[in-house]
Amino acid sequence: MRTASHEQHTEAEHAPFMSDLLGGRLGVTAYRCYTEQLWFLYRALEGASGALAGDPVAGPFLHPELARTAELERDLAHLGGPSWRDGLEPLPATAAYADRVTACARDWPAGYVAHHYTRYLGDLSGGQLIRGTAEKTWGFARKGDGVRFYVFEDIANPAAFKRAYRALLDALPLDDLEKQRVVDECKLAFRLNTAVFRELGEQFPLSA
Numbered sequence: 001m002r003t004a005s006h007e008q009h010t011e012a013e014h015a016p017f018m019s020d021l022l023g024g025r026l027g028v029t030a031y032r033c034y035t036e037q038l039w040f041l042y043r044a045l046e047g048a049s050g051a052l053a054g055d056p057v058a059g060p061f062l063h064p065e066l067a068r069t070a071e072l073e074r075d076l077a078h079l080g081g082p083s084w085r086d087g088l089e090p091l092p093a094t095a096a097y098a099d100r101v102t103a104c105a106r107d108w109p110a111g112y113v114a115h116h117y118t119r120y121l122g123d124l125s126g127g128q129l130i131r132g133t134a135e136k137t138w139g140f141a142r143k144g145d146g147v148r149f150y151v152f153e154d155i156a157n158p159a160a161f162k163r164a165y166r167a168l169l170d171a172l173p174l175d176d177l178e179k180q181r182v183v184d185e186c187k188l189a190f191r192l193n194t195a196v197f198r199e200l201g202e203q204f205p206l207s208a
């Protein structure tokens with residue numbers, strides 16, 4: 001999955017919105033709006049976890065220490081105040097992404113795993129760079145409110161966690177055709193992320 005999605009990863013990484021965010025060239029409003037989009041997405045990812053807990057394919061991936069909704073809500077309360085939810089709407093690309101996750105969770109657990117991998121392993125990897133930039137650029141306390149989404153308190157060794165996660169993926173009882181469908185879903189997950197970045201980029205173009 002990692003090799004197959006390499007090209008899509010590079011594309012997502014180099015989306016202008018991401019480069020501008022990581023380059024510290026955007027204001028905190030852009031960061032807040034990005035965090036809001038994540039909230040809609042993680043609600044879809046994690047809203048499904050109850051129904052999938054006993055599923056033989058997706059169930060083993062649902063580690064409670066990955067859950068991010070509560071962290072996003074703390075970050076958003078910090079960024080937007082107590083009424084941060086009022087009138088909040090997802091961007092069209094975020095709504096489409098969340099809908100796809102929800103549909104997979106309902107109809108196709110292996111497809112859900114592709115989405116789970118794309119987000120959580122990414123958060124445990126490159127997500128850490130975003131945290132560093134956010135702390136530096138917008139002055140959040142180290143690992144504090146505003147960047148809790150990036151802090152996995154209960155994962156002491158992310159590298160070991162990622163190794164174990166990849167071993168679980170490799171052990172999935174899927175035939176070759178199904179494996180290919182899962183890889184394709186992973187590529188779609190990257191494209192859905194890039195589409196969200198594109199819409200955020202339209203909303204926060206650099207004035208320069």
Ligand code: HEM
Nearest residue numbers: 002012013018022117118119121122125126127129190193
């Ligand atoms: C500027 C943005 C990004 C940067 C700087 C970045 C950086 C990285 C880095 C350094 C790794 C570690 C590679 C390794 O373990 O050898 C990684 C892995 C990963 N990233 Fe990103 N990334 C970015 C955006 C994204 C996005 C948007 C996604 C998808 C939502 C994503 C998904 C992943 C995944 C799934 C992995 C794990 C690959 C694996 O180990 O199987 N990344 N990223």
